Amino acid sequence: MTLTETILARASGRARVEPGDNIWVNTDVLLTHDVCGPGTIGVFHREFGRDAKVWDREKIVIIPDHYIFTADSLSNRNVDILRDFVREQHLPYFYDVIDDPEGHWQFDAARGQLKRQYGRSFAGVCHTALPEKGHVRPGEVLFGTDSHTCMAGAFGEFATGIGNTDAGFILGTGKLLIKVPETMRFYLDGALQKGVMAKDVILHVIGEIGFDGATYRAMQWQGPGASALGMDDRMTITNMAIEAGGKNGIFAADQTTFDFVDARCAANGTKADYQPAELSRDQRFVYDQAFDLSALEPTVAMHPNPGNRALAKTLGHITLDRAYIGSCTGGKTSDFLAFAEIVRGKRVAVDTFGVPATPGVVDDLHKAQWNGRSVWQWLEEAGVQMTENASCAACLGGPVDTFGRMNKPLTCISATNRNFPGRMGHKDSKVYLASPYTVAASALAGRISDPREFL
Numbered sequence: 172m173t174l175t176e177t178i179l180a181r182a183s184g185r186a187r188v189e190p191g192d193n194i195w196v197n198t199d200v201l202l203t204h205d206v207c208g209p210g211t212i213g214v215f216h217r218e219f220g221r222d223a224k225v226w227d228r229e230k231i232v233i234i235p236d237h238y239i240f241t242a243d244s245l246s247n248r249n250v251d252i253l254r255d256f257v258r259e260q261h262l263p264y265f266y267d268v269i270d271d272p273e274g275h276w277q278f279d280a281a282r283g284q285l286k287r288q289y290g291r292s293f294a295g296v297c298h299t300a301l302p303e304k305g306h307v308r309p310g311e312v313l314f315g316t317d318s319h320t321c322m323a324g325a326f327g328e329f330a331t332g333i334g335n336t337d338a339g340f341i342l343g344t345g346k347l348l349i350k351v352p353e354t355m356r357f358y359l360d361g362a363l364q365k366g367v368m369a370k371d372v373i374l375h376v377i378g379e380i381g382f383d384g385a386t387y388r389a390m391q392w393q394g395p396g397a398s399a400l401g402m403d404d405r406m407t408i409t410n411m412a413i414e415a416g417g418k419n420g421i422f423a424a425d426q427t428t429f430d431f432v433d434a435r436c437a438a439n440g441t442k443a444d445y446q447p448a449e450l451s452r453d454q455r456f457v458y459d460q461a462f463d464l465s466a467l468e469p470t471v472a473m474h475p476n477p478g479n480r481a482l483a484k485t486l487g488h489i490t491l492d493r494a495y496i497g498s499c500t501g502g503k504t505s506d507f508l509a510f511a512e513i514v515r516g517k518r519v520a521v522d523t524f525g526v527p528a529t530p531g532v533v534d535d536l537h538k539a540q541w542n543g544r545s546v547w548q549w550l551e552e553a554g555v556q557m558t559e560n561a562s563c564a565a566c567l568g569g570p571v572d573t574f575g576r577m578n579k580p581l582t583c584i585s586a587t588n589r590n591f592p593g594r595m596g597h598k599d600s601k602v603y604l605a606s607p608y609t610v611a612a613s614a615l616a617g618r619i620s621d622p623r624e625f626l
Contacts, residue, residue, distance in 0.1 A: 173354040173456070174421050175389040177448040178329040182312045190353040190457070198230065199328075200306055201341050202315035204297050205235035207334075209252040211316055214339025225260050226345035229442070232264040232306050233257060234297040235276075239268055240288060240560040242280040243570035250276040266294035266304070284574040287533075287559040295529030295561035298322040298410065298499035302402070303531055305441035308432055309424035310448050314341060319499055319588065321412045325405035326432060327424025327447055332413065352418040354389040355380075355458035359396030361465035366623035368509065369404035370501070370586065370606035373411045374470040376462065378480025386416030388457065393450070396464045397422060402431045403505040410500045411588050414477040423450050469621050471584075472604035475592050483609050486619035492581040494519065494614035495595070496555075496607055497526030498566040501586025504535040506607040510586075511546050513611035513625050514553040520617035524575035525550060525557040526564040533559050555614075568596045584613045 309327035412420030565575035577596035
């Protein structure tokens with residue numbers, strides 16, 4: 172069996188499953204956030220009763236992250252709905268934006284978007300915060316009310332997005348009926364050349380198979396090139412499985428995985444035991460293709476979808492209005508360090524927004540020192556508008572006062588994960604997806620540029 176099949180067989184209590192089987196699986200972790208959480212809670216109350224208790228308090232993680240730092244009253248109210256539910260159910264894993272469990276969240280627009288407006292528990296973007304807070308473990312099943320839940324597959328678990336109705340059912344039962352997906356294998360060999368990042372790998376692959384080429388399939392990453400990638404790079408790749416229509420993305424867990432997971436579980440006091448899925452010799456794939464990482468070049472997904480691929484070096488004629496680095500895909504510490512490597516000591520030519528994925532990333536960038544200055548200072552001196560308010564921000568558009576949102580037709584290059592029309596705001600805007608290196612180089616040039624020109 173493939174990695175996905177092995178995990179799902181175990182979660183369903185079966186010795187073996189096959190693609191196409193409809194099975195009931197037990198949930199190890201259910202994730203929800205401020206956009207889908209209130210709806211999920213509503214389904215739970217409607218179907219199980221207003222006084223019903225959730226199936227397992229320790230297995231529910233709630234992270235407000237999407238529409239947080241906005242004066243929009245309904246968005247602020249969504250966080251209060253989550254807090255009320257957490258208090259009623261005595262849920263331990265709620266990463267609230269404020270410290271007062273009896274309080275109400277209200278963004279203070281007068282204080283502006285740049286300086287921190289959150290309490291000690293706030294975790295930032297859910298997909299990046301989950302591993303940071305010790306909620307991902309090899310061999311487990313994670314469901315989340317967000318399409319990019321597949322990012323956790325980097326840690327050798329089955330992770331996929333679901334809707335509010337399914338999530339409400341899990342709240343009450345801990346189970347979900349799913350169909351076992353077919354598996355596509357992407358075998359990575361070689362090593363990335365300078366200027367090429369994990370984002371280029373996934374953009375290249377989606378360009379090969381199309382933005383619907385993995386529809387309801389598992390995308391399994393193997394090979395020496397895959398094993399050589401760090402956890403941040405693996406997370407970038409699995410995050411975008413959904414951009415090819417995938418059910419999930421997954422890497423085999425190895426020592427790199429174990430070291431990360433063990434450290435984060437210990438630091439946060441979360442469940443520390445797990446059972447990784449082992450690679451089997453009898454794997455069968457519906458697609459099996461090898462990719463030489465050394466042959467890849469800086470790649471861009473052009474408007475209007477993630478599969479519309481081109482090489483950065485061929486797009487110099489496209490002028491830009493904006494550059495953006497952030498989100499679960501592009502807002503990790505390593506992403507900002509790569510970005511800063513390009514812009515340090517220079518000045519961006521277009522409006523450029525930086526949104527760290529978690530408060531931990533904010534702290535890292537303030538603490539990391541280059542020649543007596545913090546990385547945060549280098550970014551600000553380059554003209555990047557940096558906010559300490561870690562969140563999804565403009566990646567998902569949001570209310571009109573969202574930091575970095577495009578409120579008129581603009582052309583933007585972004586380290587985020589999705590570029591369908593209207594994704595980052597105005598429906599007539601154009602978004603080009605690229606690696607942090609390529610976004611940085613393009614921000615300096617005011618046009619889409621190959622980062623190898625600047626390294």
